[in-house]
Structure formats: structure tokens, C-alpha cells
Amino acid sequence: MKILIIEDEQELLKSIASYLNGNAFICEQADNIYTAREKLKASDYDCVVLDITLPVGSGMDILRELKLEHKSCGVLIISAKGSLDDKLTGLELGADDYLTKPFHLPELAARIHAIHRRRVFGGSDLIEVDKLSLNIQDKYVRTHLGPVELTRKEFELLMYFISNKNRVVTKEAIIDHLWGAHSNMPDNYDLIYVHIRNLRKKLIDKGCPDYINAVYGIGYRFSVVELPVSL
Template sequence: MKILIVEDERELSESIRKYLGSEKFICEMAYDYHTAMEKIHLNEYSCILLDITLPNGNGLDILRELKRMNKAEGVLIISARNSMDDKVNGLNLGADDYLSKPFHLPELAARVSAIIRRKSFNGRNQIVVDQLILDIQDKMLIVSGHEIALTRKEYELLLYLLSNQNKVVTKAAIVEHLWGEDIDLADNYDFIYSHIKNLRKKIIQAGCPDYIKVIYGMGYKFKVTL
């Protein structure tokens, strides 16, 4: 799950990035209004952490732009402002939650996870598909009562495929969603094949069908055959 952190306090932003990274989130940063606006126009995120007071602009205007674009990202406002007007205005403009500074990072992570569950998984803590259970709270895969060990990227890849079940996802979309700014897209996505191959192998060895289908010339699809 990819997170955009819109926060001009670089030390706080880096602390959030490190903590959410340890919780298996991929984080991108925007330290000012213009960078944040550019990113929301170019990319899709599972959740946006949004400060109201930003260099060169206001976080509430970013909320208005998200609403104008009909973007589906969850938004958690993080702000030193603790006035009722700011909170009400943010929620009325489409924010999903509001957290006042200072805050504890575990609470922040819990709120981000709750927003993602509500927005993407109808509030569920588990995604159940046929014989497979992906626990998105504890971040583990369970098949027939047994936990299947996944690497971080395998977990993120499976969650992304399940989030787009029965839809074709391209290699470029997978790279952009799972690696974000941390990788040079260049002209070669061969490493995606290795991650897909290893994930498919683990699922099949656990006794499940081969859910992950190759759509030649396009990408991959997670499909359950009834």
C-alpha cells in the first residue's frame, strides 16, 4: 500500500516514513503545496497524510482538488491546528480522519490502516478468496489454517492483486504501486517476473490453485475459477 506524506516538517516527515515503512507501507514525500499537487495528479495512493499549513499553499485546497478529480484516496489530516473549524472544514471537504500534532506514530499507523480498510476492503481485516485468507491487519497469508511465509514485497504484491481481483494490472502499474519513487523504472521490468514466480510457487505449494494468470502483452490478473 502506497502512502503520500504531505508535510513540510522534514524531521517529522522522515520519522513517519520510517515508521510506516516498518509497517510495510511504501511512502512518498511532498514538502510543499506544489509538489503535493503534482503528485496527486500523477499517481494513485492508498492514503494521503495531509498537513493543512504548507509552503506556497493550503492543504484544504489539495482536498478540494482531490474531490474535483473524483480521486478515491483516503485522507488523514495531520496538523498542529486544533481548532474545530479546521477539523470540520477538512472532514466536509472529504478527509476521512483528523489527527492533531503531536501524535504517537503507532496511533497514526492504526488510523492509516483503518482508513485503507474502510476505503478498499469495506472495513474488513481479512480478504477471503476461495482457500486463501490474507490478513491485512496482521499482514500474513493463511491457507488451510497454516501461515505461509511471504517476503514484504510478496505480501504487497498479493495485496495489490487482490485489491484488483479479476482486473488486469500491468507491470508498470505494479512497479509504480509497490516501489514508487524508490526505483528507476528505466525500460526493464524483468524483476517483476521473479516476484510473481515466487508468489505463485508459494500459493500453489500451499495447496491452492494457480490464481495468478499471465495476460500476455498486458500484465497479470488474480482470478478465481468457480
């Protein structure tokens, strides 16, 4: 899951990023409103962790801009301000949740997961996609033939494909989502090819159709045939 953390307190920013990076998140950081705007224009995120109080401007300004631009990312406000008015204003502007400082990092991670589940998967940890059964929280995948043993990156790749089911995703978007926009990835796409080849083989070996189709010159599409409902 790709996260943008917007927080001007450097120690807290580093602490949040370090914890989330160690728990299967891909994190990018912004310590001011200008950097935050640049990153939001350049990339898409699953969730934005947003401090209200910034050196110039306000986190509320970011919320208004996200709403105007119809961004689909979730938003979790973090702020030392605990007043009801602040919470209501943030929620009215489109935030999904509000966490008052100080907070425990495991709770922050749990809130982010909950936002993502609500937005993408209707609030459930368990997902059924054709022959696949997935548990988002425990990160396991099963078919009728048993568990599918995936690496962390393969699981993240599968979740990204399922989140964009039947849509074309570019190779650049896959790199951005799995490693971040500023990762030290090589100029070629060999690592993507390896992950996709391994994921396809593991799913097919467990009785799945070949869901992942290459779209020449662009990227890939995760396709599931939707059967018509009998009346």
C-alpha cells in the same frame, strides 16, 4: 501500501517517512503544494497524509482537488490546528480521519491502516478470498492446507492483486506500488517476474488455483471465479 506525505516541516516529514518506511509502507514526500499536485497527477496512492497549513495554499485545496478528480485514495489530515471547524471542514471535503499534532507515529500508522481497511476491505483485518484467508494486521495467509509463508514483498503483491481483483494491472503499476515511482529499479521486469513466479508457486503448493494470469504486453490479472448463488 503506498503513501504520499504532504508536510512542510522537514524534520517531521523525514520522521514520518522514516517510521512508515520501516513498517512496510512505501512513502513518497512533498513539502509544498506544487510538488504534491505533481505527484498526485503522476501516481495513485492508497492514502495521503496531509498537513493543512502549507507555505503556499492549503491542504484544504488539495482535498477539494482530490474530490473534483474523484481520486480513490484515503486522506488523513494532520495539523496543529485542533479546532472543531477545521476537523468538520476537512471531513466534509472528503478526508477520512483527522490527527492533531503532536502525535505518536504508531498511532499515525494505525490510523492509516484503519482507513485502508475501511476503504478496501470493509473495515475488517480478516479477508476471505476463495481458498485464501488473510490477516492484514498480522500479515499472514492461510489455506485449508495450512499457512502460506510469504516474504514482505510477496504479501504486498498479493494484497495489491486482491485490491484489484479481476482487473488488469500493468507491470509499471506493480513497480510503482511496491517500490515507489522514483525507485532505482532496472529497466527490465526481472524482479517482478521472480516475485510473481514465487507467489504463484507458493499459493498453488497450498491448494489454490492459479489466480495470477499474464495479460500479454500489459501486465497481470488476479482472477477468482465467482460461483452463482443458489436460490
